[in-house]
Amino acid sequence: MHGLQDGKQIKVGVLGATGTVGQRFILLLAEHPFFVIHALGASSRSAGKQYAKAATWKQVKPIPSQAREIVVQECKPEHFSECAIVFSGLDADVAGDIEAAFREAELAVFSNAKNFRRDPHVPLVVPLINTSHLSIISQQQALHSPPLKKGFIVTNANCSTTAVVVPLAALERAFGPIESCMITTMQAISGAGYPGLPSMDILDNVVPYISGEEEKIEWETLKILGGIAEEDGTKSFDMHARHPLRISASCNRVPVIEGHTECVSVRFTRRPPPSPQQVREALQAYTSDAYTLGCPSAPRHAVFVHEEPDRPQPRLDRDFQQGAGVSVGRVRQCRVLDIKFVVMGNNVAIGAATSSIINAEFAVVKGLVQA
Amino acid sequence: MHGLQDGKQIKVGVLGATGTVGQRFILLLAEHPFFVIHALGASSRSAGKQYAKAATWKQVKPIPSQAREIVVQECKPEHFSECAIVFSGLDADVAGDIEAAFREAELAVFSNAKNFRRDPHVPLVVPLINTSHLSIISQQQALHSPPLKKGFIVTNANCSTTAVVVPLAALERAFGPIESCMITTMQAISGAGYPGLPSMDILDNVVPYISGEEEKIEWETLKILGGIAEEDGTKSFDMHARHPLRISASCNRVPVIEGHTECVSVRFTRRPPPSPQQVREALQAYTSDAYTLGCPSAPRHAVFVHEEPDRPQPRLDRDFQQGAGVSVGRVRQCRVLDIKFVVMGNNVAIGAATSSIINAEFAVVKGLVQA
Amino acid sequence: MHGLQDGKQIKVGVLGATGTVGQRFILLLAEHPFFVIHALGASSRSAGKQYAKAATWKQVKPIPSQAREIVVQECKPEHFSECAIVFSGLDADVAGDIEAAFREAELAVFSNAKNFRRDPHVPLVVPLINTSHLSIISQQQALHSPPLKKGFIVTNANCSTTAVVVPLAALERAFGPIESCMITTMQAISGAGYPGLPSMDILDNVVPYISGEEEKIEWETLKILGGIAEEDGTKSFDMHARHPLRISASCNRVPVIEGHTECVSVRFTRRPPPSPQQVREALQAYTSDAYTLGCPSAPRHAVFVHEEPDRPQPRLDRDFQQGAGVSVGRVRQCRVLDIKFVVMGNNVAIGAATSSIINAEFAVVKGLVQA
Amino acid sequence: MHGLQDGKQIKVGVLGATGTVGQRFILLLAEHPFFVIHALGASSRSAGKQYAKAATWKQVKPIPSQAREIVVQECKPEHFSECAIVFSGLDADVAGDIEAAFREAELAVFSNAKNFRRDPHVPLVVPLINTSHLSIISQQQALHSPPLKKGFIVTNANCSTTAVVVPLAALERAFGPIESCMITTMQAISGAGYPGLPSMDILDNVVPYISGEEEKIEWETLKILGGIAEEDGTKSFDMHARHPLRISASCNRVPVIEGHTECVSVRFTRRPPPSPQQVREALQAYTSDAYTLGCPSAPRHAVFVHEEPDRPQPRLDRDFQQGAGVSVGRVRQCRVLDIKFVVMGNNVAIGAATSSIINAEFAVVKGLVQA
CATH class of the missing domain: 3.30.360.10 (Dihydrodipicolinate Reductase; domain 2)
Structure with a gap:
């Protein structure tokens, strides 16, 4: 149904994992049918610590077991090389450079940050409405030299x-x-x-x-x-x-x-x-x-x-x-x-992390991301 | 300045005195330069009790000493015959009949209730704006037979x-x-x-x-x-x-x-x-x-x-x-x-009791109420 | 594990079903592995209406489909004759007589009301602690003439x-x-x-x-x-x-x-x-x-x-x-x-409906209630 | 009555004037019968600005006119040389050194900070109770060489x-x-x-x-x-x-x-x-x-x-x-x-600024501070 062979899974990362939006990403991904949390990124202050120690957890549900012991990395593409997708809950003051670097490194970036929302080649997608805007991704990739094959950025709205x-x-x-x-x-x-x-x-x-x-x-x-x-x-x-x-x-x-x-x-x-x-x-x-x-x-x-x-x-x-x-x-x-x-x-759901995740699911269904 | 000789005072009553709006009337009137609380009216359940016993006082300021020991009366004009003005904080389900009776008994009624707001002869006055509407009072009085001399109703807005x-x-x-x-x-x-x-x-x-x-x-x-x-x-x-x-x-x-x-x-x-x-x-x-x-x-x-x-x-x-x-x-x-x-x-101030009181002050200034 | 044959179910009723505690009973029972909502009781004002019309639903989760269309009954034992258990979320002013009547009619009553908590033959059970107090039930039943066979009352605590x-x-x-x-x-x-x-x-x-x-x-x-x-x-x-x-x-x-x-x-x-x-x-x-x-x-x-x-x-x-x-x-x-x-x-969980339900589960496990 | 000749006034300063406690000091002092706000101190970030610009005012009452245009100073004694008293609403991380410096400069310091509360020579005074503890001030002054004549610190409690x-x-x-x-x-x-x-x-x-x-x-x-x-x-x-x-x-x-x-x-x-x-x-x-x-x-x-x-x-x-x-x-x-x-x-009243002010009033009454 969702374009993935049964039991097939996709490794994903979360950028800004210790923040509020990052925590929501982790809660949702922990119960996801085909996305699997593989890497967590945060600031250098958190890097090197187990997630449960690095995050000041403020959610009603406890930290998912899948995330507790993952060692947090700095937000550099080399630490996420096994991921097909990264979800970004980064703050706007750092999201621009980091997300661009991940795209450059051929990762699919689904971002909740505002930095690229006004970019003329980046779709701003509310997944219940305008998933058709993902069609601009090929143009976004073609702008780079050499053109990107898998990397792109999709943002969701405020x-x-x-x-x-x-x-x-x-x-x-x-x-x-x-x-x-x-x-x-x-x-x-x-x-x-x-x-x-x-x-x-x-x-x-x-x-x-x-x-x-x-x-x-x-x-x-x-x-x-x-x-x-x-x-x-x-x-x-x-x-x-x-x-x-x-x-x-x-x-x-x-x-x-x-x-x-x-x-x-x-x-x-x-x-x-x-x-x-x-x-x-x-x-x-x-x-x-x-x-x-x-x-x-x-x-x-x-x-x-x-x-x-x-x-x-x-x-x-x-x-x-x-x-x-x-x-x-x-x-x-x-x-x-x-x-x-x-x-x-x-x-905090459709208004943030949930939208990014549905956008990514849609991209998988459409073949824009490979497992 | 305010149309009253120095030191002259006007006796007033409060209808619905134990309710929320009634309590605000009492707080404001207790510190008023020329209105003096003379009588308090409430339901028959409260009548006969001292005000401090009858009211479930819910204000931040304590019950004013002027009101504490006044014996609450039923809302009948005969108990307010020494008052020139009554302020009404009555609930809408009883305000209509009671306020009409007080007007009939030649009392000036300044009401916070909604019952007469749509009456074509009753002014609906926000005192910072349309005090000019008080000019319709003479017509309101003339409608009665024999015409009223002092009784009228003025409402304030929601x-x-x-x-x-x-x-x-x-x-x-x-x-x-x-x-x-x-x-x-x-x-x-x-x-x-x-x-x-x-x-x-x-x-x-x-x-x-x-x-x-x-x-x-x-x-x-x-x-x-x-x-x-x-x-x-x-x-x-x-x-x-x-x-x-x-x-x-x-x-x-x-x-x-x-x-x-x-x-x-x-x-x-x-x-x-x-x-x-x-x-x-x-x-x-x-x-x-x-x-x-x-x-x-x-x-x-x-x-x-x-x-x-x-x-x-x-x-x-x-x-x-x-x-x-x-x-x-x-x-x-x-x-x-x-x-x-x-x-x-x-x-609870300009939106309720304060408006009624400024309306009454304006009526005094304009000579519509006699001390 | 829980003393019931696989797939076996027990029909239960809820008294006071339209109230706050009653609504919680319904939410919990709708997802219960072996209790099945069979009858709902409330005041005569609600009786005869479908539950979804009778209740002013105030829960975060929607009304369970199992309960929506059940026609609410008055709280009389004859309407619950197919139930083995009734859960009571009744108000204290009516709970005493009604719960006694249900016990008399050989129903097992698990009550959140306070009326019988101080009764010397009724156990007051916090299910995480003193389920051993259920042992007094046989004495409670023996007091009646003729002795009750299945009817009893168990209360939970404030x-x-x-x-x-x-x-x-x-x-x-x-x-x-x-x-x-x-x-x-x-x-x-x-x-x-x-x-x-x-x-x-x-x-x-x-x-x-x-x-x-x-x-x-x-x-x-x-x-x-x-x-x-x-x-x-x-x-x-x-x-x-x-x-x-x-x-x-x-x-x-x-x-x-x-x-x-x-x-x-x-x-x-x-x-x-x-x-x-x-x-x-x-x-x-x-x-x-x-x-x-x-x-x-x-x-x-x-x-x-x-x-x-x-x-x-x-x-x-x-x-x-x-x-x-x-x-x-x-x-x-x-x-x-x-x-x-x-x-x-x-x-509203262990402090109310959840306790009654675990108490009932325990009674089932112990054989005090028959399916 | 309060130990000051009629009309006599005492110039006071407020340290930490832009903070929450400082704002409360200013509100209270603006209406005080004999304390007069003369100087306001805050961090170097605020120094040089008019108070109304320097403070993020968060009180229900507006900024008093007496304070609006005072130019905020750094918290150094030379800027407060005309004051007899300073009230301190400083944060604990800076209060220690600053308050000590003001005492050294022969100013009477009434502090809401915690730094000196455990000092064996500084009284910790709740003014409704233990003003008698001010008697230790002479000993506090004598410890300095040369002994202080007017400078001392009094703290109030948490x-x-x-x-x-x-x-x-x-x-x-x-x-x-x-x-x-x-x-x-x-x-x-x-x-x-x-x-x-x-x-x-x-x-x-x-x-x-x-x-x-x-x-x-x-x-x-x-x-x-x-x-x-x-x-x-x-x-x-x-x-x-x-x-x-x-x-x-x-x-x-x-x-x-x-x-x-x-x-x-x-x-x-x-x-x-x-x-x-x-x-x-x-x-x-x-x-x-x-x-x-x-x-x-x-x-x-x-x-x-x-x-x-x-x-x-x-x-x-x-x-x-x-x-x-x-x-x-x-x-x-x-x-x-x-x-x-x-x-x-x-x-925020007796628990903070009000206590410091009553303590200072008491010190004036007792002659510990000269106008």
């Missing part, structure tokens, strides 16, 4: 972008282009990593500002929802240019541990716009290629639509499908634009 | 409406009519009264729904921002009809104790719209008539504009000016409408 | 008692009688059920009082840790009488959703007392009969001992072993008594 | 020590020596300063460990409650030696912003011990010398005793008397020791 872009893509597929979109987020503290927000700043409080976040949503959404243009054999991301899409985001931090909640309002190009009931049905009916093609971490429901008036809620809905889909509720008319609704996505 | 409507009014005064407005609220738990939300529902959570709240914001705003039309000597609220105003609200409950935070985006009728800097200056320059005319509880800054990128925040800003003004920050361009900003208002 | 009593039992087994014990609890809000504590009372707060809780800990612990005396063929609980045990509990509510944390200090009868290291080893080595005899819900570690200085923590440790064991940390000397430590137990 | 030691002192005054004392704390996050605890660590959680805190309580309490022995003209702290006092503390961090709650149990030397009612009366009757002698920041009630069964609570009681006293409730018998109760003290 956590707050990911949640909102899934229903937007489903709506565009069903009803054609969206013309404008207002988004107000209420984001969980885990989105800021660890140590992240001081407790004094967020307990009994809302912080109506997250540095750089609104720009990310407004820009990344265009790249993800847009198509790929081809001219003279050269591919480029069209940034939704044929149907200009105006997006306005307002980002807030709230005292929630996990799960970003977002109030979204959209105006369609199509007149008259679809009704709330049509929107509900289109969202519920949406299916991702990743699920259809058998990626084992892809959720059955890319979008789960709640009927209860007070859902989704982060505490109650963030663990549904291991946080790999998004939850939508309160689909209703908007007096200013056309339709408004609430979306909730698990920022 | 807490989430109050916060947002103050900057909207300031913007309309400076730049003319607003055409559309998107509002996403993050509301404090104290807005739901006591016991209000179960802790299991809101700790580590967001609830993206507050029953009836969005409709209140969308409707009340039109009445408050609208003018008073007069035809054949009959006044009526015009509901902003000359410049239709579309409002879309999305209301959320967040784990914050006090202070509603709201993300607001507006589109002006005027083209080109004002710049963010012009908006900032207009908001900062806005002054309420209540403050100008010397109402002692009116804040110096109806709108305080923050320059820091991460303000206002409920925990840091809700006590500024005893919560009697509103705080605005992050004034910036909106890619969908014209301008967006964040507003924070203290829902 | 959630805060359960957490602390597990390490105390382990220590007594290793080092002999404890002479005195000081306990200060920091209890989760879920311990108060739903709606439970108003959010206004507990956000950013500690409430240093839980009605009746300290008495429960002080009394229940004696019954659980005590033995069974036999005189003239009559059994009775000895309440730890041979070695009087003084217990002093101070109970607090803290803003934590799940998991009771308790600071415990003990003085042993034995002089010199064991060292912290000996205590650690004894706790870690402790094994429950329920686990040894193959009860499928019994945790491998009745007590898990943490070495890190800042553990256990409710958020990080409450889901370990599905919350079926307890976590202990910070074992160290006490300057007033002998040894102090921190214990954390999941109040 | 925040969690301060809360508990006030009722303990009141009980010893009334009933004689306490023999043993068990303390379990539930401490607010503000006790850890800023940034302090990451929000990921404490939201929906309890952390049952605070590094070094238990040792501080156990040691500081002995110094504070002990007397001063004199032999051959040399004074020394007797550490409660005549009546050995065993103290056992267990410290926990809880998700509360301000106010440490502590469950305390004591055993008296006196047999029979006092009754709960006698204890209540003794606590309520206790008066501090600081209040009696007119220190303006000393609270009327050093200990306020609550009768309600569920008080004190940090959120409701921490602002009473501006947090300058402590609140006690639930006085009752203990089955292991004699009497147990709950104490709550505001860690």
